[in-house]
Amino acid sequence: MCGIIGHVGTGDAIETLLSGLENLEYRGYDSAGVAVQNGAGIEVRKRSGKVSELKASVGNPGLEGRIGIGHTRWSTHGPPTDENAHPHTDSTTDVAVVHNGIIENYADLKSRLSERGHEFTSDTDTEVIPHLIQHYLEEGYGNESAFRHAIDALEGSYAVAAMLSGEHAIYAARQGSPLVVGIDDGEYFLASDVPAFLEYTDTVVYLEDGDVAIVRPDGVEFTNLDGRPVSRPPETVDWDPEQTGKGEYDHFMLKEIHEQPTSLAQTIEGRIQPDNASIDLEGFEPGSFDGIDTVQLVACGTSYHAALFGSLALNRAGIPARALLANEYSVCSPPVRDGTLVVAVSQSGETADTLSALRAADAEGARTLTVTNVVGSTAARVADESICIRAGPEIGVAATKTFSSQAVILALLAHRLAADASDGTPFDIESFLPGLAALPDRIDGLLASSNADRIARRYVDAESYFFIGRGLGFPVALEGALKFKEITYEHAEGFASGELKHGPLALVTPETPVFPVFTGEEDEKTLKNTEEAATRGAPVVAVCPDDHRATELADAHLEIPETEPSLAALLANVQLQLVSYHAADLLDRPIDKPRNLAKSVTVE
Template identity: 40%
Template sequence: MCGIIGIVSLKESKKLAEMTVSALKRLEYRGYDSVGVASVSSSGLEIRKAKGKVEEVVLHKKIEEMEGYVFLGHTRWATHGAPTDYNAHPHTDCNGNIAVVHNGTIKNYKELREELESLGHKFKSETDTEVIPHLIEEFMKRGMDPFQAFKSAIKSLDGSYAVLAVISGERRIFFAKRDNPLIIGLGEGQNFIASDIPAFLPYTKRILVIRDDELGFVTPETVYLEDKDGNVVNIKERIRIVDWDIETASKEGYPHFMIKEIHESPRAVKDTIDSLMSDIDLIEKVIEEIKNAERIIIIGAGTSYHAGLYFSIELNRLGINSIPLIASEYYNVKNKKGDLVFAISQSGETIDVLQGIRMMKNNGAKIVSLTNVIESAIARESDYKIYMRAGPEIGVAATKTFTTQLASILFILSILKKDNLKKIEKAPDIVRDTISQVEGLTKKIGEELAKKSNIYYLGRGLSLPLAMEGALKIKEIAYVHAEAYPAGESKHGPISLVEKGFPVVIINDGEMTELLQNNLMEMKARGARIYAISVNKKMKDADVGIELQSEIPALSIAPVIQLIAYYAAITKGYDPDKPRNLAKTVTVE
């Protein structure tokens, strides 16, 4: 996920540079690895870009001194290529006459790059985006006008994209969209196009939302738009007025980033699966390392530990010796050469994980990392780097990143088991369908649990890590004491606390329903109020039940437990985005 902004004006001035910088600051939550700006003026095309946050790059590169009548801006969340000056957007063609900014993932960029290089094109970055300006350049060489060349370039792409392109001498911005947001802002004597409404909200509230597979161009006074079949769209029927403040607009109408990010999970999972498909050679190398390792040590903290525990259970079931390890307890395992360490961290900076892998690497282990941040500290220490590509997560409590961790693990397991990948390709739809089905009932459950002082979350087998994550979520943001147990273990002590009305949440992924049913009845007999979240197999006698059908139970359960915690927090009047005493990235012991 990246932030993009385009401005095209009748007048050439430095003011457009200031407006672009202002827009990038409002988009920085979408990405903060690197920043770049392109301007088209009477003098031609100019690019200024560098690694770093908006404020420091703007100052260092003197971006506000740029002049022009067309501006593009980009703040990057790295997906292909490390966060560096040369990987920062905008990217250009061989002659520096075409500039492109892009949000998304081009799945066939390697093939396109090889073909373009065979035709003599020279590349300067490691990104997938750079193929786009070279494609435009190539089609223009073949006699196409700029818009025809742009359309032909877009037709060559396989993947997701929100693309903006400018060409020296042209007073228009070309655009195309598939799966990533793109909105036009209609002004007076100037028009805007961006990945989010906040980018241009101070200047106009008249917007036009671009739909998938639409493309066109924006001039200072007009918008030309074609649908996926090449038909011209009547934009007057699509213009609407927004009445949002900037903070609300950043959340796209959602009251909190957490609920926005839960609803972004289907998109995040799709990006994750697509990126893993494009990195299949890497995944196959990791599979070989798993097969050849004496032991697999899976290390993580908090939510990432729960994802790792899920992975460990699956590996042990396959007869692969696996140890799940809470990162802060890394010193309790003596590793050796022949071990493979699998490090899971959303930020890639978690200090306990970092210290653990350093110790184990010194003892001869190979390191595989699963992180969400390109070239983070943990990724840099690793022999194999797998990236989730869920995009930035603003809410402190992990939501879409946990779901994409599970999706990544399930993808790896599918390759390891030699399963048909058709099932894992359905993952985004499974997550989306779950959210649409359960939101009302999760709100009811969250409102009830918000009134409780203590809760048990119970699970067996693969549902146990999900029960642990459910308990963690409601503790983190609703401040309700919740404990997770293996359901069979609950009668060895914990059941002594159960009395009339005591809430028990049972997570049933359909594997061990009969055993979980016995545990339910044990709790029910002591007066517990039972909330059952069941996939594929129904549980009887629950007081409140969520029942789902899913080919991938874990990916259906994940958003359910997140939504319950969210609605419990807001029922109590807490801000779920900023839970007390917690930070997004833990970099101290």
């Protein structure tokens, strides 16, 4: 959470910093600020609120500088105020720092620095960092040495970028929180995530834990904390800069819902051959998972729902599998033994809870695999192996297209594992693969014909919303409820259909629309559960094909095309995304930036 941007080059840094902060607002938007070397020292401007409010203050009076750092904040320590906004400085304003993460020993450091006469003006843990650097400067250390000593004193997770007055350089370090350097012919960028500077360059270097980077006008030096050089070769990001803009859409979320035909086509490209009924996961040839007999999938939020989808697909293929919340994994993880594969599912590959679970599994000796959307992410590097979902950049805080791509990759992985297992039972790929190949076109047709806007308008004033499903429809029901609550701020819950009568039915009223997901499997039972809700007066919005029996019972209908039962839930998911979006739009919610939430949760 929070976004860092930095720029070192020949032109004015302000435009780069502000556009970078706007591109990073999905990581946090409580407050924002910038600091630049203006020729006379370091000048800082920061404001609570969104980047647009910061832009107004930067232009009056004008701020200039060829080197600068910026930050957009998601509050952890201290409320979103001007004082708590980054960058933070030391008492002399000779040091400016931006930081993501949590400094676990900040209280002790602050106490010791206060005893030495340092005065603090914010509630944040970050403010100890510039004061630590100042302390070491006063002790006679040079700039670089003072920075390294200060970083060495920190405990916790951090991505730090610092400027020191009079030196045209940015000092950066990471431990458990992402940082990436962008390089473009004498211009250098530093950020929490590639979209911050993608319009300027697609050549990047991902820092690893323990790295220190010193960015100067003549190049970037990569070392460890002790100063020993480390090799960090540059990579090329294959994202189009236009993918990080809204284009013709009012919101990133709507754009990304409509990008699902493209993102899914990218996900399956080269990986399935329907004509000869084969699956080719690059790097995982037949036999790659010999000896694997159990799978644990760890994830959070929307990725957890994709993991649950994957666990059900694995179980159906004869591979015992469990989806586990990554933030609970260290508390109640099942035993890891020979033959256990732990799969971490994370859109960003930087989710702190998921990384913690991944490291715990590795410490227990499990084979580990990451399913992520970012090739150079921490999770991809920490795990033994990784698969990229290739969904393209996703800016909206509410995940949409990445869920679909994660679910599809996990279904393909289920087949590969089942094919390699001696007692596995691979699903019928002769029918599954043609259905999967047709999925992008079917979603495209659904998007063109959806009546989700009318459904949203009809039920936007309801008191609560229930989503139910069985089998692969269950994780989609959970995901439908999550999307609804996180962007509309209205109460919504997802249940396994059969659980409705084991308690939640007590909450059903005529003001509680129920959205049952019908996949073509166990539909009679789901229909029975739906009837129980309808008998209590609940409006029913059936998510099913046009000729399904449920349409006779339903008050309204969200149509999905006929397809394989194993894929029907993914079509239903798109309809539920659209209902959530249109309801939030009617309620005038900040759809791309829902309150209290950030895209990537990089602290536990």
